[in-house]
Amino acid sequence: MNSALYPVAVFFAAIFTNNILLTNYLGMCSFLSVSKELKTSLGLGAAVTFVMAITTVLNWLVYYYLLLPLGLDYLRFIVFIIVIAAFVQVVEMIIERVSEQLYAALGIFLPLITVNCAILGASLFMVIRDYDLLASFAFGIGSGLGWFLAILAMAGIRQKMAKAKVPKGLEGAGITLIITGMMALAFMGFSGILNLS
Amino acid sequence: MKGKAKKVFMDPLGANNPVFAQILGICSTLAVTNVVKNTVVMTLGLTFTTTLSSLTISALRKLIPSRIRMMVETLIIATYVIIVDIVLRAFLPDIWQQLGPYVGLIITNCIVMGRTEAFALSNPPGLSLIDGLSSGLGYTYVLLIIAFFRELLGSGSIWGISVLGSQWTNWSIMIMPPGAFFMLAVFIWVVKGKILPGEEKK
Numbered sequence: 001m002n003s004a005l006y007p008v009a010v011f012f013a014a015i016f017t018n019n020i021l022l023t024n025y026l027g028m029c030s031f032l033s034v035s036k037e038l039k040t041s042l043g044l045g046a047a048v049t050f051v052m053a054i055t056t057v058l059n060w061l062v063y064y065y066l067l068l069p070l071g072l073d074y075l076r077f078i079v080f081i082i083v084i085a086a087f088v089q090v091v092e093m094i095i096e097r098v099s100e101q102l103y104a105a106l107g108i109f110l111p112l113i114t115v116n117c118a119i120l121g122a123s124l125f126m127v128i129r130d131y132d133l134l135a136s137f138a139f140g141i142g143s144g145l146g147w148f149l150a151i152l153a154m155a156g157i158r159q160k161m162a163k164a165k166v167p168k169g170l171e172g173a174g175i176t177l178i179i180t181g182m183m184a185l186a187f188m189g190f191s192g193i194l195n196l197s
Numbered sequence: 198m199k200g201k202a203k204k205v206f207m208d209p210l211g212a213n214n215p216v217f218a219q220i221l222g223i224c225s226t227l228a229v230t231n232v233v234k235n236t237v238v239m240t241l242g243l244t245f246t247t248t249l250s251s252l253t254i255s256a257l258r259k260l261i262p263s264r265i266r267m268m269v270e271t272l273i274i275a276t277y278v279i280i281v282d283i284v285l286r287a288f289l290p291d292i293w294q295q296l297g298p299y300v301g302l303i304i305t306n307c308i309v310m311g312r313t314e315a316f317a318l319s320n321p322p323g324l325s326l327i328d329g330l331s332s333g334l335g336y337t338y339v340l341l342i343i344a345f346f347r348e349l350l351g352s353g354s355i356w357g358i359s360v361l362g363s364q365w366t367n368w369s370i371m372i373m374p375p376g377a378f379f380m381l382a383v384f385i386w387v388v389k390g391k392i393l394p395g396e397e398k399k
Contacts (some may be wrong), residue, residue, distance in 0.1 A: 004353070022374060023374045024228065025223070025224050025225075025227040025374065025377065026302070027224070027226070028223040028224045028227065029220075029221065029222075029223060029307045032220060032223065033220075065236070074279060075279070076301075077275050077279055077282070077301045077304055078275040078276070078279065081271055081275055081304055081305075082272075085267075085268060085271065090266060114267070114271075115307070115310055116305070116306050117224050117302050118307070120301065120302060120303075120304065120305050121224075121298055121302055124297075124298035124301050124302070125297075125298055128297055128298060133327040142207070167386070167390070168389075168390050169385070169386045169387075169389035169390020170385075170386045170389075170390070172220075173220045173382075173385055174382045174385045174386050174389065175382070177379075177381050177382035177385070178376050178378065178379060178382040180378045181375045181376075181378030181379045184201075184374045184375040184378055185375040188374075188375065
């Protein structure tokens with residue numbers, strides 16, 4: 001593939017064909033518990049996209065300029081999670097100082113993000129798939145947006161569905177999983193557009 | 198004491214199961230269950246991690262400052278996950294490659310974090326060990342059931358050995374992502390709708 005277009009392809013693949021939630025099942029915990037309302041999922045989705053885009057780049061730099069030269073790549077789990085936790089903490093402090101409004105909107109979601117497996121997952125995928133710096137950034141942003149898209153769609157469906165009658169035993173998680181499955185089916189329709197190994 | 202230990206052990210296996218009752222650790226439940234072999238390896242890794250990290254954190258609980266406890270917990274969990282990762286890479290490289298990032302993602306698996314946060318921080322090491330172990334086992338058997346049906350219907354085989362014969366048409370949707378979501382939903386439906394209410398009546 002044309003190397004200039006490669007990051008663009010990675011970006012769209014991360015949103016549609018390799019959606020991090022619908023094909024790699026990452027970030028399910030917060031997806032299932034926070035997708036009840038449009039407003040909260042907007043906040044969480046935005047926070048995830050932002051943190052994911054930046055931490056994939058940070059972790060790329062740390063991995064290729066620090067861990068690999070020192071032969072410490074087996075420590076990447078610990079280092080990645082520290083980078084993510086530290087970044088989230090710093091962002092939380094900055095937002096708190098700079099804008100009260102933004103803090104009220106995003107602040108409560110930030111601690112949740114440290115343990116969101118999609119963030120760590122994006123960094124691990126970036127290493128496994130050998131992305132370069134630009135492609136990693138595109139992958140981080142694309143994955144974040146893909147997750148955002150999925151949770152937003154789910155929140156919209158669940159709001160409409162709030163008054164529907166659900167069979168016994170399927171309420172809550174069960175029906176949400178079935179809808180997620182249908183969304184995954186729909187997203188499989190994109191799979192012919194781009195093919196990234 | 199003995200009665201309490203038994204209750205701690207039985208709870209995550211039945212009504213308080215981490216997967217179908219508390220809906221935790223769903224990512225790996227969906228991701229690794231397309232083949233039984235990978236599932237067994239993954240559940241062993243998770244049980245190892247959750248048992249030992251519960252024990253360690255419980256032993257250290259009076260020394261951990263509460264403000265940074267999440268960080269300390271994560272680091273302890275990550276240490277055990279690295280051990281699992283290195284062992285798998287050395288002895289089972291094929292499966293290690295197929296599991297990909299999901300071994301590393303045990304760190305953010307909500308079951309491990311949830312048990313240390315909810316149980317190990319306020320209970321003695323012995324009980325925490327039992328709690329961690331039985332949470333791991335509760336996760337294990339649910340995953341094995343799901344993996345059994347997904348591999349059977351999706352590839353017509355169990356543990357890589359064909360059992361349904363050549364006339365069987367594979368439901369390839371079962372080993373793809375939508376099948377994982379549907380299978381877990383059906384499992385939760387059956388357990389919550391049929392099995393759990395029956396137990397309460399007894």
